[in-house]
Amino acid sequence: xxxxxxxxxxxxxxxxxxxxxxxxxxxxxxxxxxxxxxxxxxxxxxxxxxxxxxxxxxxxxxxxxxxxxxxxxxxxxxxxxxxxxxxxxxxxxxxxxxxxxxxxxxxxxxxxxxxxxxxxxxxxxxxxxxxxxxxxxxxxxxxxxxxxxxxxxxxxxxxxxxxxxxxxxxxxxxxxxxxxxxxxxxxxxxxxxxxxxxxxxxxxxxxxxxxxxxxxxxxxxxxxxxxxxxxxxxxxxxxxxxxxxxxxxx
Amino acid sequence: xxxxxxxxxxxxxxxxxxxxxxxxxxxxxxxxxxxxxxxxxxxxxxxxxxxxxxxxxxxxxxxxxxxxxxxxxxxxxxxxxxxxxxxxxxxxxxxxxxxxxxxxxxxxxxxxxxxxxxxxxxxxxxxxxxxxxxxxxxxxxxxxxxxxxxxxxxxxxxxxxxxxxxxxxxxxxxxxxxxxxxxxxxxxxxxxxxxxxxxxxxxxxxxxxxxxxxxxxxxxxxxxxxxxxxxxxxxxxxxxxxxxxxxxxxxxxxxxxxxxxxxxxxxxxxxxxxxxxxxxxxxxxxxxxxxxxxxxxxxxxxxxxxxxxxxxxxxxxxxxxxxxxxxxxxxxxxxxxxxxxxxxxxx
Numbered sequence: 001x002x003x004x005x006x007x008x009x010x011x012x013x014x015x016x017x018x019x020x021x022x023x024x025x026x027x028x029x030x031x032x033x034x035x036x037x038x039x040x041x042x043x044x045x046x047x048x049x050x051x052x053x054x055x056x057x058x059x060x061x062x063x064x065x066x067x068x069x070x071x072x073x074x075x076x077x078x079x080x081x082x083x084x085x086x087x088x089x090x091x092x093x094x095x096x097x098x099x100x101x102x103x104x105x106x107x108x109x110x111x112x113x114x115x116x117x118x119x120x121x122x123x124x125x126x127x128x129x130x131x132x133x134x135x136x137x138x139x140x141x142x143x144x145x146x147x148x149x150x151x152x153x154x155x156x157x158x159x160x161x162x163x164x165x166x167x168x169x170x171x172x173x174x175x176x177x178x179x180x181x182x183x184x185x186x187x188x189x190x191x192x193x194x195x196x197x198x199x200x201x202x203x204x205x206x207x208x209x210x211x212x213x214x215x216x217x218x219x220x221x222x223x224x225x226x227x228x229x230x231x232x233x234x235x236x237x238x239x240x241x242x243x244x245x246x247x248x249x250x
Numbered sequence: 251x252x253x254x255x256x257x258x259x260x261x262x263x264x265x266x267x268x269x270x271x272x273x274x275x276x277x278x279x280x281x282x283x284x285x286x287x288x289x290x291x292x293x294x295x296x297x298x299x300x301x302x303x304x305x306x307x308x309x310x311x312x313x314x315x316x317x318x319x320x321x322x323x324x325x326x327x328x329x330x331x332x333x334x335x336x337x338x339x340x341x342x343x344x345x346x347x348x349x350x351x352x353x354x355x356x357x358x359x360x361x362x363x364x365x366x367x368x369x370x371x372x373x374x375x376x377x378x379x380x381x382x383x384x385x386x387x388x389x390x391x392x393x394x395x396x397x398x399x400x401x402x403x404x405x406x407x408x409x410x411x412x413x414x415x416x417x418x419x420x421x422x423x424x425x426x427x428x429x430x431x432x433x434x435x436x437x438x439x440x441x442x443x444x445x446x447x448x449x450x451x452x453x454x455x456x457x458x459x460x461x462x463x464x465x466x467x468x469x470x471x472x473x474x475x476x477x478x479x480x481x482x483x484x485x486x487x488x489x490x491x492x493x494x495x496x497x498x499x500x501x502x503x504x505x506x507x508x509x510x511x512x513x514x515x516x517x518x519x520x521x522x523x524x525x526x527x528x529x530x531x532x533x534x535x536x537x538x539x540x541x542x543x544x545x546x547x548x549x550x551x552x553x554x555x556x557x558x559x560x561x562x563x564x565x566x567x568x569x570x571x572x573x574x575x576x577x578x579x580x581x582x583x584x585x586x587x588x589x590x591x592x593x594x595x596x597x
């Protein structure tokens with residue numbers, strides 16, 4: 001019976017196993033010109049959709065030390081999976097909705113379980129410039145207004161299931177309009193918490209990091225992503241903050 | 251990876267520096283601090299103003315502000331997602347005394363979507379508190395400052411993109427009363443102007459999102475007092491009696507438009523222009539820049555409605571910048587007579 005259960009579980013997980021979509025990479029005009037206005041993004045693979053509650057439950061069953069109540073407080077604040085019915089029951093959340101209320105440490109550990117890691121900011125931003133038809137849709141005011149609209153809607157819980165909107169040109173779903181996402185180097189972004197500073201930030205400049213001479217000043221949706229990541233610590237959890245994973249191209 | 255390790259190193263170095271200097275430099279500060287009486291600021295929703303300060307000595311004033319993101323009517327029949335300090339636009343007014351130490355606790359509810367922070371123009375120091383208070387939903391921040399300069403100051407959110415946070419209503423005012431206090435008046439009110447940007451025109455109906463391009467182009471769909479077209483009209487009108495001495499703490503949250511603040515049917519006896527300590531007398535219209543303020547004082551002379559407007563009048567009559575002060579009391583025909591209409595003589 002138990003063996004049957006495990007078999008069933010592995011079947012389910014293989015049926016729903018996420019695809020990693022190849023991203024050819026290339027030059028990215030970034031909103032965060034830490035290393036120059038244009039950066040080269042090497043080829044990589046990105047999970048086609050955010051990690052969902054069902055994916056995460058399987059991870060928790062395999063690695064109980066990441067379950068709510070067992071996780072060390074250094075790795076997650078008290079909001080970790082707070083909306084779950086219990087440590088191993090994601091209701092009332094939808095199985096196929098992105099898992100949220102996840103700390104950076106937990107997201108990292110999950111990605112490692114898929115032999116992957118969190119995408120870097122540039123990797124995430126590179127894929128987030130695309131819509132269904134174009135690799136870079138950022139100059140389209142209608143597209144910008146569409147993705148900006150999500151930020152002006154209340155943070156309704158529980159979240160909707162993912163993949164309900166069309167995939168972008170890479171076959172990647174839900175880069176916008178569903179959740180915020182962790183990135184691997186979130187604490188290196190350094191927008192500073194006061195977004196208007198233009199200079200005199202010796203501490204920040206030490207790392208060559210961004211003062212607020214942000215590029216792409218008219219892409220408010222991206223600026224808000226950067227502001228949120230700048231406000232976070234690794235153990236923080238937010239109701240609408242989830243993640244996906246990335247892999248090298250091989 | 252390079253960035254991150256660099257960041258971590260710097261962060262640790264910075265933290266140990268902080269700890270070290272805290273041990274030496276701030277012990278004297280901590281001693282005087284401990285002697286101050288502690289009080290929690292009374293925060294009232296606009297247009298109400300917290301009571302005047304009667305203390306003659308400094309105190310430590312604790313201010314608790316909660317960021318709330320909420321859908322509300324911007325004009326009857328049209329909704330908008332407001333981001334607020336304390337659930338109102340403008341955010342609740344803070345009133346302290348020159349020389350007070352202010353402990354500001356900013357909370358961002360877990361149910362929020364966005365990160366926020368606060369920059370108070372009354373603060374002397376980089377960012378006005380913004381960098382100390384950037385918080386993700388579900389977090390809170392505390393920072394302390396000394397209210398060195400008396401005056402009426404705007405506070406606002408300074409999180410990227412700043413213009414959007416302000417355009418969604420994230421501003422309010424802090425009054426730092428001079429040590430000698432303000433002269434007593436009969437009524438005090440708190441009014442702030444702000445400009446709002448939506449794809450639909452004024453009163454288009456439904457739920458209207460923020461329109462980034464209109465904001466950048468400074469083409470406001472709404473110019474409002476206290477965050478809604480009807481917040482100072484009808485049953486929400488300001489009230490006064492004949493011969494009341496009135497003081498209005500008026501601010502402009504912006505983000506973009508300067509206010510030409512005028513009250514139809516009154517002359518300001520005094521305008522503490524730009525929110526400072528000097529006043530001009532006998533003023534009809536005073537200019538208040540975004541991120542600025544003015545304290546206006548006048549005395550009601552006769553009964554009837556006074557009308558608050560931005561005297562850039564398309565804003566008053568097409569975009570909502572209108573408010574009413576309803577004055578009751580006895581007629582005074584020697585000051586303001588009834589109009590007498592008659593036909594022109596045909597001879």
